[in-house]
Amino acid sequence: MTDNTPESTDTPIAYTALTKGTPVLAEDGTQIGTVEHVLQDSTIDLFDGIAIHTGRGVRFVDADAVGRITTGAVHTTLTAQDAEALPEPQGTEVLDADPDEFGGNGLSAWFGRMFLREHWMRRKE
Structure with a gap:
């Protein structure tokens, strides 16, 4: 039997290939927002995190909380409770x-x- 879950069909990509509007998912697979923009310094290949649109406005997801990035979504290590407590960009x-x-x-x-x-x-x- 073929596994057609989003996790099995999405191809891993680099943070540099992320596009605005890509879904951002909590660890349980629920959508917590969409990508607004990537925070990076490409001259030193530094990925700082992503700014995401949520139901409560723009929030910041630190690079340490990004588990994997695929063509279909950003998979974070955040719980739903963690996602609710995401900070606004400073x-x-x-x-x-x-x-x-x-x-x-x-x-x-x-x-x-x-x-x-x-x-x-x-x-x-």
């Missing part, structure tokens, strides 16, 4: 990676690397 600004912002050997580059969060900049709207 801050009001959206940041993008900018590895060249504080590059070089100059004094301002050194201060940028020492006192600011390297690799991130404000997104231009």
